[in-house]
Amino acid sequence: MNFAAGASAPYRTGRIQLLIPALILIVFTVVSGLAPSRAEAQSYSFTAVTVDGNARIPTGTVLSYAGIARGQVVSAAELNDAYQRIVASGLFETVELTPQGNTLVIAVSEYPTINVINFEGNRRIDDEALTAIVQSSSRQVFSPTQAEADAAAISEAYSQQGRLAARVTPRIIRRSDNRVDLVFEVFEGSNTEVERISFVGNTQFSDRRLRQVLESKQAGLLRFLFRSDTFVADRIDFDKQVLQDYYQSRGYVDFRITGVNAELSRERDGYLVTFNIEEGQQFRFGEISTVSSYAGVDAAIFQEALNVRPGVVYSPTVVENSITRMERLGVTEGRDFLRIEPRITRNDRDLTLDVQFELTRGPRIFVERIDIEGNTTTLDRVIRAEFDTVEGDPFNPRAIREAAERIRALGFFADAQVNAREGTSPDQVIVDVDVEETTTGSLSLGGTYSTDDGFGLAVSFQEANFLGRGQVLQVTVTGVSSSQDYVLGFAEPHFLGRDLRFDMGGSYQVTESDYANYDSKKAEYSTGLTFPAGELSTLNLHYTISNTDLSYADDEDVGPLIEAEIQRSDVLESSVGYRYTYDSRISGLNPNAGVLLEFGQDFAGVGGDVEFVQTSARAIAQTKIMNEEVTLRATFNAGHISNIGSSTTLVTDRYLIGGTYMRGFTSDGFGPRQYLADTYDDAIGGMAFATAQFDVEFPLGLPEEYGISGGAFYDIGTAWGLDQTASNILYDDGPLRQVVGLSVFWDTPIGPLRFNWSHALEKETYDKEQTFNLTIRTEF
Template identity: 35%
Template sequence: MLLPRRVVRAWLVLGLCLSLPTLECATAQEVVRDIVVEGAQRTETSTIQSYLLIQPGDPFDDARIDRSLKSLFATGLFADVSISRNGDQLVVKVVENPIINRVAFEGNERIDDKTLEAEVALRPRTIYTRAKVQSDVTRILTLYRRSGRFAATVEPKVIELPQNRVDVVFEIQEGDVTTVESIKFIGNKEFDDSELRTVIRTKESAWWRFFSTDDTYDPDRLSLDRELLRRFYLRGGYADFRVVSSVAELSPDREGFYLVFTIEEGERYKVGKVDVHTTLKGLDPTQLKDVLKLAPGDWYDADKVEKSIDALSDAVGTLGYAFVDVRPKLERNREAHTIDLAFDINEGPRVFIERIDISGNTRTQDRVIRREFRLVEGDAFDAAKLRRSRQRIQDLDFFEKVNVEQVPGNAPDRAVIKVGVEEKSTGSLSVGAGFSTGTGILGDVSVRERNFLGRGQDVVLSALLGQRRKQAELSFTEPYFLDREVSAGFDGFYIETDRQSESSFDVRTYGGDLRIGYPWSEAFTESWKYTLKSSEMFNVPSSASIFVQEAQGTETYSEISHIAAYDKRDSKIDPTSGYLAKLVTDVAGLGGSVAYMRNRIETDYYYPVAENWVLSLSGNGGIINGLGEDVKLLDRFFIGGNEVRGFKIDGIGPRDRSTNDALGGEYFYAGSVQLAFPLGFPEEFRIKGRVFNDVGSSWKLQENDPNHLIEDSSSLRASAGFGMTWVSPFGPLGVDIGYAYLKENYDRTELFRLNFGTRF
């Protein structure tokens, strides 16, 4: 009879033990015969066994059992795990973590549930762990601290439900905003604390900052403040400046912070020698000195050093050198307090653009971003062009953030440009109300989409209703017509204006235009426009000027316009340096009932006198000539109001002496010298003052005037005054007080001018 195999094995082991007494005979009992799992409800037994480091047939090993215990805990599936031995069985007992049924927030008013849900890691139908809860508590507190609420507390509550489920409720006490009570500086000698407080972004708490969050403490903003201080001193010539420390101390009541910046200003340096050196063959460094932004004797300015590097890179690039590396060398003379500058221009590494990767644009099409690049795949890498490309993408105003970086490509001479964007809303529905001296009370509604269908197209539909003006407009612009750098679009408009107080008539104009424009360079652009419109003079009283009565009726215009502009301003919205020159030529008569040629020129120049002080010079002028006929009254130049402050709208120019109606001139010019400066209010108030001196004149008529009723003089008119602009939370407010000190006795003047508007 054959014996079972396990019996034979037992007899063999027993025989060995009897023949070899020194052998450890407990071996047979220390082999794991079976693994028993207890307590598992959702997790499969095989899954639990797969995490164990000991399996059936293995000897019992305390170290491996301990590691198996840690492995099961690391899964996050279990709240408790124990492993014990029962004879030759290994017993694994587990207590599973519950499943989350719901995550809720209570007590949150300043931050909504949607924002908090995006921040926490816990989600319904996921496994609950204490570690995840504590991590989410930390995340929520961080979110509140970023908004300035350091007194916020978060207490998690766990509500047990049947079937091993739980609800997780975060009970939040938001507390008050933790503001910055005081900001002090230690070590500053050249600038007092009040001046340095205007440099940094963080502000002291004050009652008027209810529309601003700059007076709440933010650690990230503190890092920005350190950098702003460094840039401020480096612009002023303090090349040795450094921020030793920046300390934020929370008050005992946890309601405010006290900030202290410890700084070392160092000495102020002037520019000594300025040289340009190069190893490039055929390049004369003396020809490049004119593009430098610094000269010997100037105060050292780190920003101007960077601008000089860009200017040199551009200048060398235009001369045909594709790969250049411009590096500045600074040599301090601490005794003379000067810094010698030497710009070394050498051949840079030969790197080509392998590809351009774009990410983050969920709505905007890739080509809208790609066409703003001054570089394409295969081009030689150019850091200056890359910076301009980033600025052009930022100027689209489609994105909250734009990040452009260079990373290595698949070969040493290849680079990949990565563009990351964060989109923002480009559509708007606005309702506005306001008042101005020229148009009275007004209201308007506007619907606009600046990135229509993600194609970068601009669509506007607006309507305005005022005491003296009614207007409706539809506009469409395609910035890259036929996928070329050509802007094309059209406008449709209806305008009705009350000009009774100036010239005793109303005018109604409606029509449309087609336009196209293209750049010749980064600064020079050219555009064309064709306009077809109808203008009607009506509501002319019998007491109006005989010249106005003769001009009433309807005229049809078929007009072609040419605009050439050269724009070197640093900003098109709020320029502080640079210049603009524009020439506009209008020719009417290709059809219609009116024929003329009109030329206008506009120039602006901006110069930063000091920090936030900007001197501006502006001038414009025009001339209109009838083509085979006299110039119509509506086509003449009417100036005053905003063109020459101190004079009413249409207050300058030819006038009927018997009725005092403005008739307009065929020639005009206007100019202004203005200095804009801060008024000492906190920067977030956005209040600026200005002083100005305006000049101008309008003259010349071809009217038949046998009775000598027309007053007409080309004499200079001039005014001087002051004003202020406040970009308030309720809309921009502009006030000007101007006194006309050179005028004719028939001119119409005004002392006070107000413009105010808001949007909701």
């Protein structure tokens, strides 16, 4: 057995040694047969090159792409390169290169011409909007590459509306004469909603409050009517900036967003968006000081101009407003090139920020000119009116930025860019304004409803940039069951090129009152000027002329006083007046609180049939508490009419209280009345009134995407006085009325609904109470 094993090994080794040379010989032979030699590589030389199939494209163009000259020796690889160059031109649908002896034949078929472009399956975006998106157009050569790019652009447009599943497929339909119809087949898909928005890291403000700040909203009950509850990536980026501004304006200077997670839900029909934030500590203003390194400038004068005080919650906006105020004072003082640099010192121990405003002299740079481009409709002067700077003035970067914000706020432009560049010399700059026009006209249909007047319809046309002059033209027609209003208004915001608003308008009102025993017709014309009286205040001067005619309502009896006023017929009133307004609710120091103060007088007797002085006042104070989730509001209204001489007023001039001024009562709910049992009951109005309304609004614990919140109110008021002596007059001594009530607010796509349930704590016998009231007003 050992021998057999030992003898077999030399035998197998010998066979392998004999096979190796044979295998090497076979491999060498095969490889040698497959590998072409350089001498055998095919080459061509053509004495002629012809092009077939081209109709629109010149033969010379095809030959230039091919790059093969007559008599040139070319290899097969070079022929392939020529083929690739012709294909890459994008001019031909098919290309063939065929050597025929000494002739190279280039056969091409051109891409067809687009006959028409159609869209199918689109409902959310109309054909006109899609046509503006695509680059392909009729009578243009069809390009598959461009068609695919257009399909991608349409898909992106749907994505911006939250339809991330939208698919667009370009198709062609062959027509005669080498034409095609290009059809984009659109599958819109459903909205990808924002199913939930949550926050991680917030301790000072609840998720509910922060969600109210964001532009994006969670999907709610009426999701099919909302667009803000669809997921759009760009909107999330905007939300991040809004959230940053919200916290910083409330003193959280260290606030930052560490990340935003947007994940598809398990059902893949909605996104779960989570904002990861770090709030930091709230800072307040510490020491406020002003120093000057500008020779001859007294810092104390500028310090006195500041309205910010220590202890106020810090806000960058307050600092910016303070700088603007000081720069304006510098212009008044004749200090050109004044610059204010805020230097902020952080005090972590007491959580304050000391702000030192340093007055310095900036570089001597002037505005050479202001160039405006892109305004095809809007006149240059409308845009220039938003600049406090003109050519030749000292250059102030802050003033230019503020002008840019005002231009954008006009609403006339889809985009407005304002930039400064060096002028013809280093000490001059050119301000470039590049705008993109947008539509400024609107036609709106409005629905109104109240339990007093029932349903109504309002049709309004407004052009905010009339004839490109920045003027406002508005026509409104409103009709409810008891009255019809026709209003025409015109406004020039920069009258005579100044910060002066000019208004003029006319109206005609026909009233067939359900709550009074008379009808009325009133035609009125008014005009006025409004101008700033301070940083937060305005003054309005106006003139009004009107004609009022009272008449009997059908089958109604009226008292002697109304009877006498109907007999006066066509009463002409002519008056001049003023109204002063102070409003800190938006641009004041406190973003959560503010006041509105308004006082005005009208002096009737500048001609006409009546003479009186009418004085009115209004005050509103509002604040938010409990992490800004609860709103407190107090509103005071008062008015008084004083006759001059023997003149007397009409019932339409006097105060009929209820509804807006005093909830829980109808429009003529309380006040002086002329009453005789079973004969007449006329609300005649008082010569004076005063009301106070106190409101609280609060969340009800429902998801905020439903838009439902609650409220409670308490109203107290009275109306009194009469300028005529008459019998059977009640309540002219002004007894108080008091009302309490509950409210439910519902923000819906068809308008803000308000449900009021009220109960009169104190009223008089013949007052007309209204225990429930529903109001709605919207534009759609």
